[in-house]
Amino acid sequence: MDATEIGLWGVPLAILGGAIRVSTPFIFVSLGEAITERSGRINLGLEGTLVFGAMTAYAVAVMTGSPWLGLLAAAGAGLCFGLFHGWICKFRGVNDIAIGIALMLFGSGLAFFFGKPFIQPSAPDLPAIAFGGWSDIPQVQAALSVNILFLIGAALAVFLWWAFRNTRAGLIVRVVGDSSDAARAMGLNPNTVRLLATGVGGALAGIGGAYLSLYYPGSWTERISSGQGLMAVALVIFARWNPLGCFAAALLFGGAGALGPALQSVGVTQGYYLFYAAPYILTLIIMIATSSPSRSLAGAPRELSITK
Amino acid sequence: MSGAKKAVGVETIGMTMRFGAFTALDDVSIKVPAGSFHALLGENGAGKSTLVKCMMGFYHPTAGDMLVEGREVAIASPKDASALGLGMVYQHFTLVPSLTGAENLVISREKVPGVIDWRKERAALAQFMQRMPFKLPLDVKVAELAAGEKQKLEIIKQLYLGRSFLVLDEPTSVLTPGEAQEVLGLVRDMTRSGDLTVLMISHKFHEVTAFADDITVLRKGRLTGTGKVSDLSHKQMAAMMIGDQPISALDSRAPVPAGARQVLTVKSLKAPDRTGLKTIDIGELDVKSGEIVGIAGISGNGQKEFLEVLAGQRARNAGDILVKGSPYGASRSEARTLNVRFIPEEPLRNACAPKMTVAENMAFRTFDLDEAGKPVSWIRMSAIRDYAARLVEQFKVKTASLASPISSLSGGNVQRAVLARELTGEVDLLIVSNPCFGLDFSAVAEIRARIMKARNAGAAVLLMSEDLDELLELSDRIFVMSDGALVYETPIAQASVQTIGEHMAGHH
Numbered sequence: 071m072d073a074t075e076i077g078l079w080g081v082p083l084a085i086l087g088g089a090i091r092v093s094t095p096f097i098f099v100s101l102g103e104a105i106t107e108r109s110g111r112i113n114l115g116l117e118g119t120l121v122f123g124a125m126t127a128y129a130v131a132v133m134t135g136s137p138w139l140g141l142l143a144a145a146g147a148g149l150c151f152g153l154f155h156g157w158i159c160k161f162r163g164v165n166d167i168a169i170g171i172a173l174m175l176f177g178s179g180l181a182f183f184f185g186k187p188f189i190q191p192s193a194p195d196l197p198a199i200a201f202g203g204w205s206d207i208p209q210v211q212a213a214l215s216v217n218i219l220f221l222i223g224a225a226l227a228v229f230l231w232w233a234f235r236n237t238r239a240g241l242i243v244r245v246v247g248d249s250s251d252a253a254r255a256m257g258l259n260p261n262t263v264r265l266l267a268t269g270v271g272g273a274l275a276g277i278g279g280a281y282l283s284l285y286y287p288g289s290w291t292e293r294i295s296s297g298q299g300l301m302a303v304a305l306v307i308f309a310r311w312n313p314l315g316c317f318a319a320a321l322l323f324g325g326a327g328a329l330g331p332a333l334q335s336v337g338v339t340q341g342y343y344l345f346y347a348a349p350y351i352l353t354l355i356i357m358i359a360t361s362s363p364s365r366s367l368a369g370a371p372r373e374l375s376i377t378k
Numbered sequence: 379m380s381g382a383k384k385a386v387g388v389e390t391i392g393m394t395m396r397f398g399a400f401t402a403l404d405d406v407s408i409k410v411p412a413g414s415f416h417a418l419l420g421e422n423g424a425g426k427s428t429l430v431k432c433m434m435g436f437y438h439p440t441a442g443d444m445l446v447e448g449r450e451v452a453i454a455s456p457k458d459a460s461a462l463g464l465g466m467v468y469q470h471f472t473l474v475p476s477l478t479g480a481e482n483l484v485i486s487r488e489k490v491p492g493v494i495d496w497r498k499e500r501a502a503l504a505q506f507m508q509r510m511p512f513k514l515p516l517d518v519k520v521a522e523l524a525a526g527e528k529q530k531l532e533i534i535k536q537l538y539l540g541r542s543f544l545v546l547d548e549p550t551s552v553l554t555p556g557e558a559q560e561v562l563g564l565v566r567d568m569t570r571s572g573d574l575t576v577l578m579i580s581h582k583f584h585e586v587t588a589f590a591d592d593i594t595v596l597r598k599g600r601l602t603g604t605g606k607v608s609d610l611s612h613k614q615m616a617a618m619m620i621g622d623q624p625i626s627a628l629d630s631r632a633p634v635p636a637g638a639r640q641v642l643t644v645k646s647l648k649a650p651d652r653t654g655l656k657t658i659d660i661g662e663l664d665v666k667s668g669e670i671v672g673i674a675g676i677s678g679n680g681q682k683e684f685l686e687v688l689a690g691q692r693a694r695n696a697g698d699i700l701v702k703g704s705p706y707g708a709s710r711s712e713a714r715t716l717n718v719r720f721i722p723e724e725p726l727r728n729a730c731a732p733k734m735t736v737a738e739n740m741a742f743r744t745f746d747l748d749e750a751g752k753p754v755s756w757i758r759m760s761a762i763r764d765y766a767a768r769l770v771e772q773f774k775v776k777t778a779s780l781a782s783p784i785s786s787l788s789g790g791n792v793q794r795a796v797l798a799r800e801l802t803g804e805v806d807l808l809i810v811s812n813p814c815f816g817l818d819f820s821a822v823a824e825i826r827a828r829i830m831k832a833r834n835a836g837a838a839v840l841l842m843s844e845d846l847d848e849l850l851e852l853s854d855r856i857f858v859m860s861d862g863a864l865v866y867e868t869p870i871a872q873a874s875v876q877t878i879g880e881h882m883a884g885h886h
Binding site: 235237238239242244245248249251252255257369371372 | 457470473475477486491494
């Protein structure tokens with residue numbers, strides 16, 4: 071068999087590779103949102119955080135020459151956005167969803183404003199590890215060239231899953247998310263816990279943004295995110311607030327996102343652009359399939375404003 | 379987390395609490411010796427919870443002292459109280475529903491390690507549970523426990539935290555009679571053996587008589603009586619609680635006429651429950667004119683959903699609801715022509731628009747009709763006000779003015795206003811749910827008397843209640859609802875608390 075001509079096998083392979091490549095921002099944003107929502111708050115602003123994180127990472131990487139410093143700066147910027155959201159939401163009568171939408175627009179707008187000068191220069195990429203070295207087929211090598219952030223995200227999902235049961239911090243977040251009254255009776259301040267949880271969630275979303283601009287697609291443009299932050303929020307609900315579920319759902323969305331390019335690459339010339347819409351259609355289908363007019367969502371943190 | 383601490387005795391001296399000009403608690407001294415089971419009686423607003431909140435450090439009393447083990451102590455916060463071994467079990471559960479029992483216990487501890495070693499914790503918990511009188515599954519999510527088990531877990535949590543003086547705030551309000559007996563019996567055994575001192579807030583005389591050693595009675599913030607339970611009759615306790623205010627007497631029950639027509643018929647009704655995972659299934663239920671049919675059950679067994687279907691708040695999957703032979707879909711016009719009236723639980727939430735005025739709320743059924751019952755196109759506020767003024771007078775609703783928002787009324791007066799609206803005019807079918815929840819003695823007596831009067835006037839009444847005493851007092855027939863179905867029916871003459879309780883718990 072000709073090593074460069076693998077025919078239709080290229081489609082599943084490209085989907086696998088795409089799933090790994092495209093899913094990483096989903097993983098980080100959804101894990102961050104899972105932490106925030108488990109504490110009883112929704113941060114819809116993560117879309118803005120993602121875009122701002124992408125811009126920050128790219129700008130810092132361009133200026134310092136180090137993608138790692140860019141990553142760190144993106145996490146820091148995300149942390150600030152998260153803390154800002156958490157701080158505003160502690161006031162009475164403030165709606166977390168409305169603030170989230172405001173911060174989403176604010177984050178994107180601010181990123182476009184500061185990001186203008188960085189559209190041209192190119193920044194160093196985050197490193198990838200080649201797991202495909204055993205094969206001489208370039209498609210396999212390409213699919214299995216895995217960025218280190220994907221591995222960190224996978225490990226983080228497992229860690230969070232473990233931590234929600236086995237650490238004091240994890241249990242406290244769940245207590246606060248489930249019952250403010252019980253939390254207060256234990257002497258916990260729900261606002262502080264939610265502030266920190268939103269902050270951590272924002273930092274993770276910032277890292278997701280860094281991945282976008284420093285690895286895939288790997289440059290800073292204003293249309294870099296195309297709603298991935300919002301989809302990640304939907305994905306958390308689909309994953310029932312379970313970090314492992316978030317990881318799996320992110321892979322699924324990533325795979326769906328890779329469908330269009332994969333079909334294009336094997337020579338499908340008509341209608342493939344329809345498959346570019348696959349992640350969005352998938353979001354819709356999943357949200358419809360997993361909700362019901364007459365029952366509330368199983369496993370939802372009870373303090374969440376959408377499930378109250 | 380020792381749990382082996384010995385019981386402590388607690389005393390208050392001259393406890394006084396003022397909120398501005400209002401005195402909630404006036405010079406109350408009570409003494410609860412170590413190892414005793416003390417009951418605190420009083421109506422709503424009598425100051426019971428103010429007193430215990432002062433004792434627990436939630437409030438800072440205006441004057442008065444606390445003694446623990448005969449020594450004066452300063453309790454500035456709930457933390458101080460727990461350091462002295464004082465704990466409280468609230469009426470509403472403070473457990474976190476989505477955590478397991480074990481997780482709830484461990485996280486409520488003062489010092490929790492950063493990483494929890496579950497193997498070690500589980501071993502310690504198993505050892506602790508061996509010394510406890512109750513057996514409980516600790517690996518199940520609290521949301522999946524029955525109410526009785528939750529209440530036991532609340533008590534166990536307090537003991538796990540090393541508390542040896544417990545305030546129980548109406549601990550049996552959510553339990554079946556059987557569960558209540560069991561929980562209180564076990565708690566009393568622990569006081570007898572000197573491991574625990576208990577101060578129980580209650581208004582159920584039979585529980586107080588069966589389990590408590592001493593009582594203290596509060597009325598309007600003052601101590602009005604105290605003594606040994608063995609020396610007091612229920613009548614004496616009631617007199618201490620309500621003083622000399624008149625209590626409405628229940629009409630005697632007119633016998634149900636033999637040929638009474640069937641008013642409400644429910645046939646093979648199916649509807650999804652709150653979670654959507656189970657369905658409620660009412661096989662057959664009929665209510666005749668001039669009778670009260672009671673539905674007993676622990677909350678969460680589908681009564682609420684059944685009621686919502688009858689009220690038109692929840693869609694049904696299958697089955698028929700007939701009122702006087704015609705199908706009933708809970709529309710406004712059907713309710714009007716068939717004379718169906720409805721008194722839901724939590725009337726402020728389910729039967730009122732809280733921010734609208736008393737007069738407007740009382741006119742909800744009739745505001746768009748003229749005297750002859752014909753629809754009008756122009757609404758006259760003066761007619762609404764006159765109508766409300768008449769009803770307020772007739773039903774003794776205490777309100778500052780007809781133009782006050784109804785949410786400013788006390789619970790009993792909101793319920794009176796709703797009763798006035800629903801019971802005025804011709805009533806053929808009255809659907810009632812937990813009408814007396816959280817109301818005081820005189821309001822309860824009056825509301826029950828009104829329901830009985832409606833029955834004697836020929837209304838068919840469907841009464842759902844979590845208060846078995848209320849059902850036994852009012853009903854002609856009692857059904858038990860368990861797990862979404864009517865599982866047991868008994869005429870009142872043969873009703874036994876024991877049997878009803880067993881069916882409520884689903885033991886059949």
